[in-house]
Amino acid sequence: MLASALAFPSQSVFAQSAAKADSEADALLAKMTLDEKIGQMTQVDMDALKKNMSDVQKYGFGSVLSGGSSDPADITAKGWLAATDEFQSYALKTRLKIPLLYGIDAVHGHNNVQGAVMFPHNVGLGATRNPKLIEKAARVTAEEVAGTGIRWAFAPCVAVAQNERWGRTYESFGENPELCSELGAAAVHGYQGKKLSDDGSVLACAKHFLADGGTTDGIDQGNSVGDDERMRKLFLAPYVATVKAGVGSIMVSYNSWNGVRMHANKDLLTGVLKGELGFKGFLISDWAAIDQITNNYKSCVEISINAGLDMIMIPNGPGQKNNYEEFIRYMKELVSEGKIPQSRIDDAVHRILREKYMLGIFENISTDPKLTEEVGSPEHRLVARECVRESLVLLKNSNRALPLSKNLKRLAVVGKGANDLGIQCGGWTIGWQGEAGQRVDGGTTILDGIRKEAAIKEIQVSYSANGENLSGADEIIVVVGEQPYAEMKGDRKDLNLAAADAALIKKAKGAGVPVVTILLSGRPLVLGNSFDMSDAFVAAWLPGSEGEGVADVLFGDYKFKGKLSRTWPRSNEQILNPTTVVEAPQFSYGFGLSY
Ligand code: BGC
Numbered sequence: 221m222l223a224s225a226l227a228f229p230s231q232s233v234f235a236q237s238a239a240k241a242d243s244e245a246d247a248l249l250a251k252m253t254l255d256e257k258i259g260q261m262t263q264v265d266m267d268a269l270k271k272n273m274s275d276v277q278k279y280g281f282g283s284v285l286s287g288g289s290s291d292p293a294d295i296t297a298k299g300w301l302a303a304t305d306e307f308q309s310y311a312l313k314t315r316l317k318i319p320l321l322y323g324i325d326a327v328h329g330h331n332n333v334q335g336a337v338m339f340p341h342n343v344g345l346g347a348t349r350n351p352k353l354i355e356k357a358a359r360v361t362a363e364e365v366a367g368t369g370i371r372w373a374f375a376p377c378v379a380v381a382q383n384e385r386w387g388r389t390y391e392s393f394g395e396n397p398e399l400c401s402e403l404g405a406a407a408v409h410g411y412q413g414k415k416l417s418d419d420g421s422v423l424a425c426a427k428h429f430l431a432d433g434g435t436t437d438g439i440d441q442g443n444s445v446g447d448d449e450r451m452r453k454l455f456l457a458p459y460v461a462t463v464k465a466g467v468g469s470i471m472v473s474y475n476s477w478n479g480v481r482m483h484a485n486k487d488l489l490t491g492v493l494k495g496e497l498g499f500k501g502f503l504i505s506d507w508a509a510i511d512q513i514t515n516n517y518k519s520c521v522e523i524s525i526n527a528g529l530d531m532i533m534i535p536n537g538p539g540q541k542n543n544y545e546e547f548i549r550y551m552k553e554l555v556s557e558g559k560i561p562q563s564r565i566d567d568a569v570h571r572i573l574r575e576k577y578m579l580g581i582f583e584n585i586s587t588d589p590k591l592t593e594e595v596g597s598p599e600h601r602l603v604a605r606e607c608v609r610e611s612l613v614l615l616k617n618s619n620r621a622l623p624l625s626k627n628l629k630r631l632a633v634v635g636k637g638a639n640d641l642g643i644q645c646g647g648w649t650i651g652w653q654g655e656a657g658q659r660v661d662g663g664t665t666i667l668d669g670i671r672k673e674a675a676i677k678e679i680q681v682s683y684s685a686n687g688e689n690l691s692g693a694d695e696i697i698v699v700v701g702e703q704p705y706a707e708m709k710g711d712r713k714d715l716n717l718a719a720a721d722a723a724l725i726k727k728a729k730g731a732g733v734p735v736v737t738i739l740l741s742g743r744p745l746v747l748g749n750s751f752d753m754s755d756a757f758v759a760a761w762l763p764g765s766e767g768e769g770v771a772d773v774l775f776g777d778y779k780f781k782g783k784l785s786r787t788w789p790r791s792n793e794q795i796l797n798p799t800t801v802v803e804a805p806q807f808s809y810g811f812g813l814s815y
Pocket residue numbers: 286287288325374427506507707
């Protein structure tokens with residue numbers, strides 16, 4: 221038996237609490253009016269409610285979320301807790317006192333909380349090949365999320381990203397469905413814990429169903445094509461695994477499958493996921509995604525609910541297009557017109573209530589203050605640092621550039637990315653798209669990490685973003701890579717390393733001492749001769765807030781363990797057309813050197 225399976229509840233414990241939750245959900249459902257049921261199926265963004273918080277009570281919403289840019293005024297853990305508690309207080313004033321399920325994108329740690337730990341993004345976690353570590357990381361994230369009064373994380377993303385042009389490639393564990401299945405299931409175990417009702421457990425959400433990572437040319441929200449075999453082998457596999465791991469919710473994807481929008485795809489949502497795979501949790505739509513089905517909002521509502529969506533994510537409030545009041549009105553009309561069967565509503569609400577019962581929030585809605593205090597704790601940071609160490613992939617090591625020698629006198633560190641937590645953390649960090657220069661409290665840059673280690677070893681370190689510190693250095697570390705981005709804005713046709721980065725590596729090489737290049741990126745980039753000009757080359761992905769994990773390995777205190785979770789293309793043509801380009805990729809899937 222896999223060691224990681226030990227942490228997971230035995231089937232019988234799980235089955236017992238599920239059976240109990242099912243009967244409790246049935247009993248409550250029997251008491252509910254249609255309005256109350258529709259309320260449970262409605263999820264509204266925090267920003268749409270800021271001026272009308274009491275609408276949570278008025279409409280009895282089942283859920284409130286915070287999208288990537290929807291924050292309270294105070295974004296510390298305590299500030300978030302106060303805000304979510306306030307929303308919850310309105311839900312508890314409703315007739316049936318059904319607690320809210322608050323949801324958030326905690327996709328690499330609790331990433332919108334100032335002071336929380338930022339983990340490496342999934343592309344780096346994929347390189348660790350270590351399900352036990354991924355489970356541990358997800359557990360830390362779950363505890364930090366729960367510490368802010370939130371019991372639902374929109375994670376893990378189990379996209380099997382096929383094309384690096386896609387700006388969400390870094391949210392995927394890798395290109396291989398077995399890897400995504402294994403690590404996705406491990407993450408679900410971490411978030412949901414031994415029991416969902418434990419104080420530090422949160423409901424997981426596998427996303428985005430289905431084939432988000434398979435769109436033609438890697439276009440975000442585009443169309444994925446293929447036959448049944450491609451669908452199952454490449455894209456369905458991680459859902460088989462996460463459903464088996466007991467995932468309580470699944471988010472449906474913006475993209476289409478063979479031209480049919482996933483939010484309208486009854487065959488895949490109801491037929492395959494709920495029918496064939498026996499998924500018992502609930503389906504949440506993506507952000508305003510049903511709005512894209514047709515240009516008539518009422519028909520979007522009808523089609524998506526009948527396709528199998530159980531809860532709808534609505535960013536808009538009164539006065540805006542396709543807002544929650546319209547949604548509720550159309551739902552009522554559609555039920556009374558017989559266009560949405562009552563049985564579909566009851567099924568949806570049953571599924572939502574079942575997960576709420578499994579979470580134990582009817583009995584206990586309070587947040588353990590210990591969890592709040594421990595957001596960003598040193599213990600949590602150590603887990604993230606371990607993830608960083610194991611995610612680094614050594615692509616080249618010549619002239620004994622690494623590990624850094626203890627006899628070095630002067631080490632020059634260059635490149636903006638060496639000293640910038642925003643670049644190091646990437647997208648979905650404090651803000652939706654992330655940002656260079658982003659403030660990330662409690663984090664350690666790669667430069668800070670190197671400085672700490674070097675001080676112990678009595679090596680002098682100089683730093684210059686543009687490489688004005690090269691003369692007299694015995695070795696140079698160059699940190700280059702991508703600027704932060706997230707969905708929609710991160711798609712790129714040209715994946716060449718930026719010209720300024722290539723120039724910096726060339727300048728370093730000109731100093732005539734060994735050059736170690738560290739690449740910060742959400743995907744492999746086309747390296748050209750910058751690779752040849754580097755004596756050692758490290759793919760560090762988007763490592764998050766714990767830069768000391770990089771220093772740990774550079775100085776040889778730990779060995780490189782990471783193995784590529786993606787094939788590394790040699791050219792842009794190869795990304796676009798992998799089957800017809802004859803040249804070999806620069807590195808195969810699974811490549812990675814060590815000391
Ligand atoms: C993204 C999801 C995310 C949701 C809520 C969407 O745009 O595709 O991954 O969970 O927004 O922020």
